[in-house]
Amino acid sequence: xxxxxxxxxxxxIVLGAVAGFAGTLIKVDGSSTVFPxxxxxxxxxxxxxxxxxxxxxxxxxxxxxxxKFCTGETDISDASRPIKPxxxxxxxxxxxxxxxxxxxxxxIAVVVNKANTWVDQLTxxxxxxxxxxxxxxxVMKWSQIRASFPDKPLVLFxxxxxxxxxxxxxxxxxxxxxASRTDFTPSEDDNVLVQGVASEVGGLGYFGVAYYEENQxxxxxxxxxxxxxxxGHEPTYDNIKNAVYQPLSRPLFIYVNKASVKKPExxxxxxxxxxxxxxxxxxxxxxxxxxxxxxxxxxxFAKGITGSVFxxxxxxxxxxxxxxxxxxx
Amino acid sequence: MxxxxxxxxxxxxxxxxxxxxxxxxLGWLLYTVFADGLQRxxxxxxxxxxxxxxxxxGILSAWVGTVWLMAVTLAAAFPLGVAAGTYLEEYGKKNxxxxxxxxxIANLAAVPSIIYGLLGLGLFVRVLHMGRSxxxxxxxxxxxxxxxxxxxxxxxxxxxxxxxxxxxxALGATKWQTVRHQILPAAMPGILTGTILxxxxxxxxxxxxxxxxxxxxxxxxxxxxxxxxxxxLSLKGLFDPxxxxxxxxxxxxSRPQKAFSTNAAAGIIVxxxxxxxxxxxxxxxxxxxxKKIRW
Numbered sequence: 256x257x258x259x260x261x262x263x264x265x266x267x268i269v270l271g272a273v274a275g276f277a278g279t280l281i282k283v284d285g286s287s288t289v290f291p292x293x294x295x296x297x298x299x300x301x302x303x304x305x306x307x308x309x310x311x312x313x314x315x316x317x318x319x320x321x322x323k324f325c326t327g328e329t330d331i332s333d334a335s336r337p338i339k340p341x342x343x344x345x346x347x348x349x350x351x352x353x354x355x356x357x358x359x360x361x362x363i364a365v366v367v368n369k370a371n372t373w374v375d376q377l378t379x380x381x382x383x384x385x386x387x388x389x390x391x392x393x394v395m396k397w398s399q400i401r402a403s404f405p406d407k408p409l410v411l412f413x414x415x416x417x418x419x420x421x422x423x424x425x426x427x428x429x430x431x432x433x434a435s436r437t438d439f440t441p442s443e444d445d446n447v448l449v450q451g452v453a454s455e456v457g458g459l460g461y462f463g464v465a466y467y468e469e470n471q472x473x474x475x476x477x478x479x480x481x482x483x484x485x486x487g488h489e490p491t492y493d494n495i496k497n498a499v500y501q502p503l504s505r506p507l508f509i510y511v512n513k514a515s516v517k518k519p520e521x522x523x524x525x526x527x528x529x530x531x532x533x534x535x536x537x538x539x540x541x542x543x544x545x546x547x548x549x550x551x552x553x554x555x556f557a558k559g560i561t562g563s564v565f566x567x568x569x570x571x572x573x574x575x576x577x578x579x580x581x582x583x584x
Numbered sequence: 585m586x587x588x589x590x591x592x593x594x595x596x597x598x599x600x601x602x603x604x605x606x607x608x609x610l611g612w613l614l615y616t617v618f619a620d621g622l623q624r625x626x627x628x629x630x631x632x633x634x635x636x637x638x639x640x641x642g643i644l645s646a647w648v649g650t651v652w653l654m655a656v657t658l659a660a661a662f663p664l665g666v667a668a669g670t671y672l673e674e675y676g677k678k679n680x681x682x683x684x685x686x687x688x689i690a691n692l693a694a695v696p697s698i699i700y701g702l703l704g705l706g707l708f709v710r711v712l713h714m715g716r717s718x719x720x721x722x723x724x725x726x727x728x729x730x731x732x733x734x735x736x737x738x739x740x741x742x743x744x745x746x747x748x749x750x751x752x753x754a755l756g757a758t759k760w761q762t763v764r765h766q767i768l769p770a771a772m773p774g775i776l777t778g779t780i781l782x783x784x785x786x787x788x789x790x791x792x793x794x795x796x797x798x799x800x801x802x803x804x805x806x807x808x809x810x811x812x813x814x815x816x817l818s819l820k821g822l823f824d825p826x827x828x829x830x831x832x833x834x835x836x837x838s839r840p841q842k843a844f845s846t847n848a849a850a851g852i853i854v855x856x857x858x859x860x861x862x863x864x865x866x867x868x869x870x871x872x873x874x875k876k877i878r879w
Contacts, residue, residue: 280825284797291839294801295636301803311825312801314835315794323797444838446845465840539636540840 279520284313285320285333288419288463289507291539292359292532293333299535300527308520317419318342321510325351330515331525334508335361335419337565352513352561356552357544357576358528359536362464362490363424363503366474370456373397373404376478376487379502382428385411385459391436397457411439412451412460418443424461427502427572449473461503464490465540479503495542502572507541513561529553544576551580617856621849629850633803634832638843643851645802646832649718650787650858652806652821653828656722657786658779661729665782666768666775668730669737674763686738693731700728701795709796716797718806719822724792729782736778740771772873780866784859790830799827800835829855 283293290312297310315323317334324332325346337355338346346353365382367374381400384390397404414421416433426432442448445462452458453473467476467490478487481501494500509528515521529552533543544552564579632642676682704724714720744767752762768775806821829851836848 284799287835287838290800290835291636294634297801298633298635298803309804310801311799313794313797313799315797445840446838463840469840469842535636 279308279518281308281310281331281515281518281521281524282329283310283331283333283509284315284323284329285331286317286335286419286507287314288317288335288361289333289358289509290314292507292536292541293331293509293528295535295539296524296528296532299531300524303527304520304523308524310524316417318417321345324353324510324512325349327351327512327514330512330518330521332510334510336422336505337508338510338563343563353510354513354516354556354559354561355563355565356509356511356525356529356556357506357548357580358509358532358552359507360495360504360542360544361507362495362500362542363420363427363461363505364464364467364490365459365461365477365479365503366452366467367477368452368454368456368458369473369475371458371475374475374477376480378480379428379482382479383430385409386413386425386435386439387429388434388436391438394436407457410451410455410458411436412448412458413439413441414445414448414462415441415443420461420463423505424503463540464495464542468540492542496545498575504542506544506574506576507536511556513559516556516559525556526553529556548575548577548580551577555580617849617852620846621851621853624846624850625853629847630854634801638841638847641836641844641847643829643832643854645805646827646829646851647854647858648805649798649802649826650829650855652718652826653722653725653793654783654787654858654862656719656822657725657729658783660723660726661733661782662779664726665730665733665779666737669734669775670741670763670768672734673738673741674759674767689731689734693735696791697728697789698791698795700724701792703727704792704796715823716799716825717823718826720796721793721798721826721828722822724796725786725789728789728792729786732782732785733775733779736782737771737775740774740778741767743774744770769873770877773870776866776870776873780863783862783866787855787859787862788830790828790834793828793831798831799825800831802827829858 281297283297293312297312301308301310312333313320313329317332317336320329320332320334321338321342322345323329325342326349332353338353365377377400384400385394394400395409396406397409398406400409413424413435416435421435422432425435429435440448440451442451445466448460448462449466449470452460453470459477467474476489478489479500480487488494488500490500490503495504498504509525511521511525516525529549533546533549537543564576564582629642630647631644632640633644634646635641672682672685701724704720704727708714708720708723709716714723748766748770749762752766753759757765802825806824806826807818809818809821833848833851833855836844836851839845
């Protein structure tokens, strides 16, 4: 009897293995920043397809996502920055051609404590004074940033080094991606950063603008004066959308494997994404691109133009994706 | 005389303080989780897929994934762990090599779980081509908890008096008969306690599952194991992609909108309920074995 059950179990395992997974599946993985948008699009797309197509979304991070994408494991990769040279090489090695499509903007908000009365706005240079690698252990007081600031301790909070936000902020402020002072309190969880700044009078931190919007009662946002600019801008919806909030707004992307586009369901999914992505990204706390950008992206997709408009060099600061896409023609 | 009595009393008070402070922290945690999450808990929450709208989002794919994972983990880790522990304790020679193996098993139990995730990614997902499936996830968790089960097995076997073994052998039983009918049943309560602890660790793991590529958004379930036609049982679900409760909770906690953290709290309550249920079953089995021992 026992032997029979064992044989039975083995037989079912073999049968199961042969059968494998049936049904159409679109595999997406990558950035956890882009995740909420792709989740929303996947949810609506599956509804529209009445369950004929399944979409799965992972959060391996932008880099982790590209590792899977460039070996052909996934159809689509979520990315909070453009593809990097090492990833371009990996994709080329595996003959994975990709179409780069911008889907939304994200702003990085710089925030201070509610009780902070002295900061009205900050220049990029002042932010650099705080966050530059040389500041480690030296710039510890607000008075060192601007002479008129009080002699209060400067307590810094920021995302961990694996985060795309850290990548972008360091590039935009310190001029070099990943170059940052090391004596700040890092956390991969932005809600922890919110708590940190909210409980330190001398606290300052940066994270995605959605986390500021949800915590306006606890935090004060700092208007940022771009290099060479005279006036500070807050990370409002319109300021980010119209590329006025610089240099701390960045485009978010999806990368599509060109071979996957041959599957009709992937093609339908991308078309659905570019059509509804703006509205849905707004709903989950991001900023929709201008309509022109979605139109240009749709054209790029229809033509099947591969490669990155950023030349495979990673993040660029202060660019409008619609300008880059328009240049292409 | 007097000082030793004072020391006696002091230790008792210290023990009480330690117990109460532990319970207080646990109680506080439970209170905050229940206060946040209880209102969100409903039938709909259990049978809905994740959604961008927090009030419509549910944990169906997450809890079903967790149940699948635990079944695979238990099915793989329990027989392997008990067999390995029994071999090391009852059959293997006690030499230098055995000492080295023992030390390594103890060390393995303390290795961070992400390392096991990398091992699972290399071995199960890539080399054995299981893909990012329930099977790969369950087996990865199985390796993670294996050292705990091996050690629990060895400890419980060691606690059985040698006289039992000698009596059984003297009555003409073979070594296998002795192990099968005397030693293992007597050790089972201890082994099961170790297994409960091991499984309770496995159910909360997030890092190794994300490493091997568990998903976060998935709105369908692994193929159902029970079928209407022959052979009535299908293990196809083992090869399907999945998510798990801790991953869903982790994702919700990190979202900016407050309503998602309420969802996370409700998810934690469900996770706790599954742990309680699992442990309850193990305790029932343990009591069953305990009653059988009559020496």
